[in-house]
Amino acid sequence: MFAPSIAAFLMLLLAGTSATAQTCPPPGEAEGRCIELTADETNEVSEVQISPGQPTTFDFDSDVRADGLTLENRERFKVAPGIRLITLVPSEKLRGEKPNEMTVCFEDGAAPDCATFRLVVHPAIGERQVTIFRHARPVDSVQAELKKSYEENARLRAEIQQLRAERDGPDGLTGLLASGMMGEKGIPCSTVRNVERPGNALTARDVTTCRARGRMAVRFDLKNEGTAPWTAQGAKLVGPKGEELEGSIWPQKPVLPGEPLTLYIEVRDEDVRTTGPFVLKLWDADGLRTVTLGSVTFPALTEGPGP
Template identity: 40%
Template sequence: MPSSSFVVLLGVLLASGVSVAQSEAAASLPGVRRVELTPDDALSVPEIAISAGLSTTFLFDSGLKRDEVELEGRDRFSLVDEGQATLRLVPSARLTVGERLRLVVRFRDGAAPASASFLLRVHPAKAEPLVEVYRDMRTLETYQQEAREVRAQLVQCQGDVARLLAEQSVPGGLAGLVSSGVLDENGVTGRVVTKDIVQAVGNANALEAASVKSYRSATGVAVEIKLKVKAGAPPWVAKGATLRGKAGAELNVLRLWQQRPIAIGEFGLVVVEADATTEAAQGAFSLKLWEEDGPRTITLGNVTFP
């Protein structure tokens, strides 16, 4: 559909309401989760995040008894692939957000610990893609890799803190947008994408996007959704958001802002802001919003930016 370019004072919009929601996590879950098993921690049960349609793979350093893998709710997984020392899980949409399922694996060699238990927690949008499980001593290389990952996370946290501190010192309104470097000579471009959006059928009875607008600045993107709550007892408050491209890569969500809690039958404004270069903002994205510890989510496909 045709798009129009105009300067949008998005910063004024974000400052004009009460922030009732913050992003649950600015980035995706870590690429590798490492679990070390010892004979005396049999009662310790690690919790692993899984999500519908996303793959979680367990990689063990010992062979498994493939016919003795116990997976609660196995029939509600789209894929359960048991290998010699691997286990790949892809949950289906039949799982409920917040649900916890028990997974037990047993090892072939009979050494202690003879088995390992995990608690799979269903997240609305995020999953731990790779879980490495060690029974023996880990190699030096794995510790070095883990240290590198911790340092990278620390650098990201330091950057987030610096950005938040810088935001506290800039003026509001248009002056704030200019001083922050968000505006270039093209300003902020906007596009109404309501008619292009594909809303997931499974959410049709709970939430409805009445209008969707997308924006792009020199440093990032934003999506403005006018949301209606159609079903559910308590007012709906957004807890987290993801913006995922077709290749599966996620944009770094910086802010999730909501005008007010949305009661049944009412409309409310939700804004999602993310880091993105002009190149990274190309193509169609899937936007997912979810509430805290609740089943009501909304997924909007084919979100594009100017």
């Protein structure tokens, strides 16, 4: 009868490419070490313990390129390379030395395309078998996700810079006065009526617009007449000339069925001459349930924009 590790290896060979879907069993339920590789962790380096004179076998579920093996201080190892098995036997010269790195690259070109292992030398104990399950993804899919992440990071960096700039001044009433956003007459606000458009997912009530130097804000109550919660994911004002101003939303919480919620939408606009009318558009995460308010106007300012 085959030993469990040999039988498992033969089953892996017979399974072919379908083995890529395998995952490591819970700790203690598998013989030897098990490592999973994902496309999201292409820079991660896994440590493997080796010992002089003891063989360590790496068992991959994906074909390794014939020229895809790089091993530091290769002359101090006996190496038996294969398509899916790589066996290393460290020499006695490795005792007491710093870890070496081994990198293998895969044949199919999917991500992750390579994997790196840090080989840590132990004087007496080495891992006999290391099984590697690789969750491969097409490179185009990974690149698209990375692009999306870069764009999101750029947006977040811009928001952080904006918050830092605002934190350079005081908060509260003092901040409003020091920034010039509020003068002796306060911040002008006005009530706006007849702004609802047909087909809205929620009902808007008590719409109020306010204006300060460099800022415009809309406050209103949303009533959810439906049966599912609704959360505003994005908002923007569309001006009379088609200009679009992206708005921030507060609070970021759902409008529950049958309940109202007061929302505040704030945008930046340095042109004090812009009073509207605007169209305010809000949408949820999937963009299917929207709220549109038309003829939204703002009080005029007589002073120029602040610095």
